[in-house]
Amino acid sequence: MNTKLEEILKEHPTLWHGQGIPRHDGKGIPTGFQGLDAVLPGGGWPPGALVDIVTAHRGIGELGILLPAMARLCGSGLQAVWIDPSFIPYAPTLRQAGVNTHHVLIVGPCRSEGDIPWCMEKILRSASCGMAMAWPRQLDFRATRRLQLAAEAGGSLGFLFHATDPGNSPTALRICLSPRDGALVVRIAKARGTLGRTVVELPR
């Protein structure tokens, strides 16, 4: 590749590179797992974007993979918000993972299903928000797009947990999680900026 082309590609990070190797421009928020950082474009969770996490069963380590990033964001004074979680996040566990629980906020219970995207949009749009997590039971394309735009505006990271693959959605990244012999298998179903459909195995 000639240098001129490289320069242009570097100047426009949103330009799609086709089947290239994921670029490590260092803009991503490190996940805390080297194997995962290596395959994610940007070398971590995409900042200012939504991430779909698809997991059929709970308790397989689906939150564990977020804890290092949460610890890092809370450590820099940003907020980590849990929107209408199904259970109680256990403070000692969070603290053991290095999360400053003074910067963790739990919102809920929400009275109606419509409150969840409303809250998430408000939170993602704020520059004080590091990451927000939600477990929406239903979320249409338009609402997801609004959330994606809010995350871009606030430069924050939004995680949406799904039991089944939501299919076509305007999120930047979609990963599917499944357990295998005590390890967590992360399948990257979609990642903005790369065609790679990588599977990574993380130890639990």
Added chain:
Amino acid sequence: MSQLATAHAVASVNIAPSVGRDDRIRLPGCHAPGLLWLCLHLPDLAVEVLRHTDRPAGSSPRSRGEESPLSVVQDEKGRPLIYRSSVTAAASGIVPGMTLTSALALYPTLEIRNRDIGLEHSRLLKLANLANRFTPIVSREPPDSLLLEVSGSLRLFGGIHPLRIRIRDDLSRLGHRSCIAVTPAPAASLLLATNERDTVVHRLEALRSALGPLPVTALPLPQDTLTRLGHAGVRTLRDLWRLPRDGLALRFGPELTSYMSRLMGLTPEPRRSSTPPEKLLSTRELPTGTVETGRLLPVMEALLDELGNWLRIRDAGTRSVRFFLHHQHRPATTVAVGTRLVTRDASRFLRLLAERLKPIRLSEPVTSVTLAAGTPQAWVPEHRSLFPARQNFPDPENRENEWAEVVDQLATRLGAEALRRPASPRDHRPEVKNTMEDRVMTENHPERPIWVLPRALPLKCRHGKPWLDGRLSFAGKPERIETGWWDGGDICRDYHVATNPHGSRLWIYRDADTPGRWLLQGYFA
């Protein structure tokens, strides 16, 4: 060295006379030469207050040309006489003091209203509170003038002319025509403004010529004195200036000369400053009753503006406001909003209100809205950085402020109890929820789950083994938690990490007393 000292002494001697000359220019007995009094006169206040009650709230003032002619009458010696008229009525020749019959002869369709002094008084008080945003010294001059001491405000507003324009604009937005005169003497400002002279006089020496053309009849003196002055051939103030002072005192009494020296700013004239009310409780009527909450917002916005002004005068902020929506037959509906940080920003309360009003369904039309301000609290202005911060890296203080607003909005929609921080339990019992900081839990303990169930869930058993979406298998050794014997909530449990066929890792336990009964405590998510 000594030569130099002598030269210096000579020089200072040379300077001395010029200093003395300066002193002579300053008039004797002149008090605080820096003061500047701005008189705000509202010639049509009597008419405007009556018009305002007709106008639906929130509508823009119509241009004067379209207004129907209106005259306000007041009884004098048992006869109703014209007190003030609207501009259109005055243009057709209706002047104050005219009888009702002659006014109607001039303009048969003239609208006549009785003067409402109470309404004028309360409006003047309201305007005095508004004027407090320009200077802390505002005194009311009933029936229709305000005196503002503005020497301290000139720098902030960029000089006297921008200040005058600003005051005039603010008043015309409220539907008031105004005359503004500025002089160093309060009596002179008042006299010029009430005679509708828009003048600015900076120096006391210039006052004589500025006041000169005014007719003597305009002076607020007993009618008898004015008549005698007229008989003596004194028509204007200029004539009055030319007469010897001691002779005037002898012929017309000391009131005239003492008034004249006040007019020239020679006698100090302390004014009582109008103070803002201690409590803010303001009500606005709605033009028509409504059940739509969206239509209440403009009225609330106007009330919040009033609140912002009130807080600014007190140099305070507040954390809560309460609105009472009055109905005809039912008790008032109360709507309260609160913020985390002390604020005086009306738009912040308005955003919260819009959210709070959404779910409210009114069963009966609202006729009026009352605002009650929360306790005023010390307010610290928002810090702004000199250089605009990048969006992802704002100042910590701005960020805190911005986050507080987001949290306020969430709390307004979901209720304050819907926002929590994860708190450490005081002891090892996972179900004990306590906000106290914990030292014991910082010790190294075996792995703990991320999700904890608010109440442990009993598990089914098949073939003597716990079951959840499949048979559970245990991993590792059990952990015994035995605690709480001191408060009656004693437990003795064996906790296990279990896995089901789907790969979910669970935190389950059984009581030592009932070994056959398994409960789910949490998920290793």
